[in-house]
Amino acid sequence: MGHPRTGQVAVIFISESTGSDASAYAAAAEEMAALVADQPGYCGHDWVGDPDGVEITISYWADDASARAWRDHPAHRETQQRGRGRWLRRYDLMVADIRRGHVWESAGDTGA
Numbered sequence: 592m593g594h595p596r597t598g599q600v601a602v603i604f605i606s607e608s609t610g611s612d613a614s615a616y617a618a619a620a621e622e623m624a625a626l627v628a629d630q631p632g633y634c635g636h637d638w639v640g641d642p643d644g645v646e647i648t649i650s651y652w653a654d655d656a657s658a659r660a661w662r663d664h665p666a667h668r669e670t671q672q673r674g675r676g677r678w679l680r681r682y683d684l685m686v687a688d689i690r691r692g693h694v695w696e697s698a699g700d701t702g703a
Contacts, residue, residue: 594693600654602651607681632656633652
């Protein structure tokens with residue numbers, strides 16, 4: 592059995608915030624999360640952040656065309672512009688095809 596994300600496209604977005612206007616940034620992120628969930632080809636995302644303002648978001652897409660359509664969505668474009676102008680110090684974006692992977696889960700409490 593293959594990995595559940597095999598064949599999907601991963602968009603990896605690593606950003607460092609300026610710390611400016613954190614409440615507006617959080618509101619915009621919440622708005623984008625609600626909007627992206629309804630986009631054709633969207634398969635989910637993973638997110639992690641640290642106290643220093645570095646965040647990693649990996650969104651998963653059925654295909655490259657779906658990922659590009661989200662990139663070009665008017666509301667997303669507007670938020671990208673606001674991010675570059677107000678909230679982000681830098682970002683790094685990569686797109687990758689998921690070719691293989693595996694998942695492991697503990698069978699239960701390890702007692703640690």
